[in-house]
Amino acid sequence: MKSKKIILRVIKIGGNIIDDPARLDVFLQQFATLQGAKILVHGGGKLATQLAEKLGIPQTLIEGRRVTDAATLDVVTMVYGGLVNKKVVARLQALECPALGVCGADGDLLRARKRPVKGIDYGWAGDINAVNTALIDRWLGQGLTPVVAPLTHDGQGNLLNTNADTIAQEIAQAMGTAFHTELVYIFEKDGVMLDINDPHSRIARLNAEQYLDLKARGIVSEGMIPKLDNAFAALQKGVKKVIIGAADRLEDLLEGASGTSIAEI
């Protein structure tokens, strides 16, 4: 039994950062200087949709999730696993952050199963079965910073498109046995707002009881509910803290001076 576990931060960035080169660069500068063990998980932003359009591959989104046919799987493999991942890694290297860009197939990092068809066929979409925690542990021990593209594999030779939020959550949960893990979701707003129209109504800290109350009173916006439900689920599964907020000042966000910190009590 370790009495004091090392902090590991799993930070997820999505379209609002990836699609804006200037914001991405500011974020990466802050991420690079962040002390301690860290993992970056990135989405693909609009680039995959844009490339699919240029190539004349029709895209179908159902409830915000991309239906991944074979041609679309190639597109996301190129954009997520290649373009976005390698550009981020090259930039982090320049910032002296020893980044290692991987997808879930690399080193058998994220083993998944093709999502079963239940009414909707999402195609080559994957739900995670296993996180290779021993591998991540070794990489972190060597001082490497994993940069994870939102692709998994099924162990039978197929890549699978997997939601980046879910990948971040699964990694943070799995690493929770060895580390004090914090799961950080960077998004367009500065956390959970009491009033979506008032940027000063940020809730700095939210526990399960308060959340249930806010939900019952209809104060939490519809779009936030799945995010927050997942955040509280992550806390149940070994994550110590979930932070949701904007990327403007990463240090403020991690210290609670911006964004919303979500904790059990």
Next chain:
Amino acid sequence: MKSKKIILRVIKIGGNIIDDPARLDVFLQQFATLQGAKILVHGGGKLATQLAEKLGIPQTLIEGRRVTDAATLDVVTMVYGGLVNKKVVARLQALECPALGVCGADGDLLRARKRPVKGIDYGWAGDINAVNTALIDRWLGQGLTPVVAPLTHDGQGNLLNTNADTIAQEIAQAMGTAFHTELVYIFEKDGVMLDINDPHSRIARLNAEQYLDLKARGIVSEGMIPKLDNAFAALQKGVKKVIIGAADRLEDLLEGASGTSIAEI
């Protein structure tokens, strides 16, 4: 001083394998079962040219080398670093080969400089300065099999397009201090031929003296000369053996039953 160094094989595959899914699969099956330390370096084949065509990005080749403008760099990053690399890794994982797909930016594996303009401007093309041998050593020690895409980085945030033959050679040379390295080039012919029109005229073993003699007599084909010059240069820089041949039976090739083995004496 180690008296017996472990064999490390650096195997490079190019277009004739990458562009043919059935041949690629046969090759990967053989590669996966190969015992001992190994590294796979792959080219991109015709896929990058095909994607550039679809996207309306004009391609210029000078003496077989691609001029890499910014749009083309994105294309090769997607195709080499994403599509080809991750598909190969997923397939190797299914074959129980613990592959780790990387480009030269990952873990600062291959540091390069943008090729200086001397008459011809090759754009974002890189010439290698340094191979991170300590990192490769750790990966091999962990049982991982690196699968390397032909991209390097300049340490200033830029990815660079780099010839896969050269990457294989530089890795093999750099690893030569710690391992007994063998550099294997898979290509379309079964090695060096005395008579290019006679498939039975394979030269099984070629040393420097014999090569000079063949070159003087005009027997080695023009296309083979740079390959062989590089092979002999690699031997001068710590590589123990260079093998050139077809992929039909990888084991035969490694044992000298097919292809051409190039050694100093």
